[in-house]
Amino acid sequence: MDIELSPEDAAFREEVRAFLCDNLPQDVKEGAAATPSVFVEPDIGQAWNAVLHEKGWLGYQWPQEHGGTGWSPLQRYLFEKECAAAGAPNLTVLGLKLLAPVLWTFGSEEQKKTYLPRILSGEDYWCQGFSEPGAGSDLASLKTRAVRDGDTYVVNGSKIWTTHAHHANMMFTLVRTNTEVKKQAGISFLLIDLSSPGVSVRPILTNAGDHEVNQVFLEDVVVPAENLVGGEGQGWTIAKFLLENERGGSCHAPKLSYDLDQIEVAAQSESDGKGGKLADQPDWRRRVAKARLGVNALDMIELKIVSEIAKGSQPGPQTSLTKLLASNLRQEIDLLAVDVYGLAGLQLDTTRPLYGENAPEPMGSKGAQVAAARYLNSRAWTIFGGTNEVQNTIIAKSVLGL
CATH class of the missing domain: 2.40.110.10 (Butyryl-CoA Dehydrogenase, subunit A, domain 2)
Incomplete structure (x- = not known):
C-alpha cells in the first residue's frame, strides 16, 4: 500500500488545514474539548455542521449526486485526520453517516428527495x-x-x-x-x-x-x-449495511492520536509525586508508548481499508476489527487521562455543560475536570454498535473463516 501523497492530495490537505485555521470557531473547539459524553452536544455539533454545510463539505462522505463532495476515500481520510488534529468536534453521525447511505442505497426517490437535503441543512435531527x-x-x-x-x-x-x-x-x-x-x-x-x-x-x-x-x-x-x-x-439486510458503516464509516485513529497528544502535553507539567514530572517516569512512558503503538497499528489498518474502498470494495466485516481495536484504545486512553491529573482527575462535577459562560470552575485544569466523566462514559464503547463479544464472533466467522 502506497501511503505517499500525490501532489493533488497534498494540496487538498493544505486546503483543509487552511480552512480549519480560518473557520473552526474557538467556542466550538473549546466546547468539544469540554464535552465528556460520547456524542457531541447539538449546540456544538450543529454549529460546526452549519459551517461545513456553507462550505459544501458537510456531506464529505456522500456522492455528488446526493449533495456530497464526491471526494476520494483518501481525501475523506485526510479531511477527518485534519479535523481531529485541529480539535474540531465529531460530526452528528446518526443522520450524516448512518441513515444517509441507507437512503441513497435502499430508499425511494421521494425519500431521497425529502430527507437527504434536510439532513445536510440540519432541519432534521x-x-x-x-x-x-x-x-x-x-x-x-x-x-x-x-x-x-x-x-x-x-x-x-x-x-x-x-x-x-x-x-x-x-x-x-x-x-x-x-x-x-x-x-x-x-x-x-x-x-x-x-x-x-x-x-x-x-x-x-x-x-x-x-x-x-x-x-x-x-x-x-x-x-x-x-x-x-x-x-x-428487508430491515435485517439494511441494518447489517448500516452497522458496517457505523463501525467503519469513519477512521478512529486520528481522534485517538489527538487525545493521546493532549495527554502527553499534560504529563509534561504534572508532578509524579516524587519531585519530578510524570512525563519522565519510565512506567508512564511505557503506558503511553503502548497506547501510541496501538493507535499507529489501527491507523495502518484503517488506511488499508481506505485503500480497498478506493479500489471499489465495500467496508465489509473487517470493520468489526477497527471497531474492536478503537473501543479498547478509547478506554485505555481515557484511563490515561484520568491518571495523568492525579487526584484532580477524579473530580466528577455533574453540572452540564462544562463549557460556556455558566460552566463550573474546574479543580485544576479543564482537562482534569472532564477526565473522570469521559472515562466513565467511554465504558459504553465496548457495548454500543455491537459488543466486543459480537465483534470477536464476526471477526472469527467472516474474516478468519473459523
Missing part, C-alpha cells in the same frame, strides 16, 4: 431506534411491532439506549412486521416522526451524570407506509 430492553446484542430478537393498516403502520413497543432522542425530531428504527417467519426475515426499517401522538421519551442518565441516552416508548404510533425504507422484511 435523527436518532437510531435499534436496541430494545430484551434485544441489544441479540438485535434479531426485537419485539417492537408494526402492523400494516391501509396506508399506515401502527407501531407499538419501546427502544432503549437511544442516543439524543430528546434532541431529535426523527428516528430511524427497526420494527417487526412479520411474526410467522425466521426472526431476521420479519424485520423492517421504518422512519418515525417523533412528534407523532403516542411517542414518549424517558431520560437515562449515565454513570457520569450525562443525559445522552433515553428510552423511547411507542404506543399506537401511526406511521405513513411511505416511510418504509426498502421492502417489508
